Amino acid sequence: MANYDLSIIGSGSGNSLITSFWDDKRVVLADKGSGGTGAFGGTCLNVGCIPTKMFVRPAAVARGPEEAARLNVTQQTTAVDWPAMRDRIFSRIDAISSGGRQYREELEHVDLVAEKVALTGDFSEAPFAFVSESGVRAEADRMVIAAGSRPQLPQVPGMDLPGVHTSDTIMRIEERPERILVLGGGYIACEFAGVFSAFGTEVIQVNRSQGLMSALDADISAAYSVQAEQNWTVHYERTVTSVTEREGGLRVELVTSDGRVEDHDVDLVLVAIGRTPNTDLVGAAEVGLDLHPDGRLAVDEYQRVLRQGQPVEGLYALGDISSPAMLKHVANQEARVVAHNLEHPDRMRPSRHEAIPSAIFSFPEIAQVGLTQAQAADAVGAENLTTKIQKYGDTAYGWAMEDGHGIFKVIADRRSGRILGAHVLGYQASNLIQPVIQAMSFGVDAYTAARGQYWIHPALMEVTENALLGLEVPIPEDAPI
């Protein structure tokens, strides 16, 4: 195949790099298709953020009767039509994916290689080449590796059985299971446990360690775990040793941390124990590129890939394959930076990795930004911290909701009022946290963030205002009142 100006591996966030700047140049885009579906457009669109949240929303609606009962309204969820829901969701997603692929195929200056590719040749300097499984070779002056990540599977017997799923396949199953075992206690496991339990499936969630979402702030992890234990079955300190077929389903054998063996009979298993960067699939180590111990590509602040500790000019990586935060908004930001740096190598811009927020769209929802309390104590000293945990239930809208579990925790440096982190558990957590993300991103202190703007009364957002006002921070001179 001919030479190119730009070569991209990965049609997720990598797809957005093909701006009008490249209209008069030649671009090659390789993608083998997203896991499970073979679709164009990467994880978020096909098997990640978007379809999961399209299941999370009906799950919240199905849970309506729980809140209604607290508010003296009787409601009933009488049926959940999984096949119709699945088809509605994927008819929209599949159309976007195939439309995106068709658009790229029709562009004269872009060639699409719909195959798995691997890096080949010398990667100390441009040009950079890849070769596809069928032998298509493409060489380019600049290359972006945006090949993402894939689900990890434990090395135990039975992982190849048809009833054992990952997030790549679980959303397209024919029927809603009556009983599912969800392995893992992180983002994906907690989101799917929330969805399936809302739809009436009996969920057994199994985690290796004690507590769910244990990487989060300890107060949030503990409060979420209590809620989850009330909403579905949760078992801690167990690992899976095998999955076998039995009549009508699967038998999962677990071993507890004290050596006991347990069997669980279920219809399906969902494995969600983390994701592996796809550096091995592209053969990054084979061409001498630097990897972190967890398998991610090493990059500098401009997203240039490192080789023997030095950035390789014209070679970039972005998203899950290189980022410590496997989040779509981070991949998107890195893609904007890479697009800029490709187009303006003389005035490159660094990626911004401060105040990265994330949300877990489980039941209840969780959102977080910045440092946990333990990390903040390490960073500035526990004696310099001020924290506030504002209950939703102690605000006017919380009364209206009769909310019993929502909390908004904020952490700041008591000497300066600098906000160090926020951690929210409850209804609309992912929205309520945004003013704190904004304050942290723009360097606004806690007092000014609270008093420098109106907050609509009695909106639920008063939870955020009250959390900020609850901190013991200095009032800046001439601060708004």
Ligand SMILES: Cc1cc2nc3c(=O)[nH]c(=O)nc-3n(C[C@H](O)[C@H](O)[C@H](O)COP(=O)(O)OP(=O)(O)OC[C@H]3O[C@@H](n4cnc5c(N)ncnc54)[C@H](O)[C@@H]3O)c2cc1C
């Ligand atoms: C179930 C789930 C839910 C999620 N929900 C959220 C959420 O709510 N919010 C959020 O911020 N993030 C979420 N994420 C994370 C988010 O989806 C990822 O961070 C993001 O999609 C990564 O984008 P990317 O461009 O790095 O990789 P991808 O979108 O995965 O793109 C990589 C592409 O490279 C291709 N590829 C890989 N190897 C090769 C090869 N050798 N040859 C050719 N092609 C190759 C793959 O087929 C893939 O299409 C979720 C992830 C999952 C799995």
Ligand SMILES: NC(=O)c1ccc[n+]([C@@H]2O[C@H](COP(=O)([O-])OP(=O)(O)OC[C@H]3O[C@@H](n4cnc5c(N)ncnc54)[C@H](O)[C@@H]3O)[C@@H](O)[C@H]2O)c1
């Ligand atoms: N809403 C979102 O933003 C969102 C949603 C889904 C995924 N994601 C991204 O995708 C990444 C991967 O998600 P994930 O949930 O697979 O990973 P994760 O890292 O969030 O959680 C993995 C969990 O599995 C547990 N675990 C590991 N090995 C185990 C084993 N052998 N047996 C039992 N439990 C085990 C870990 O203790 C941990 O609780 C996330 O870290 C996140 O970056 C984001």
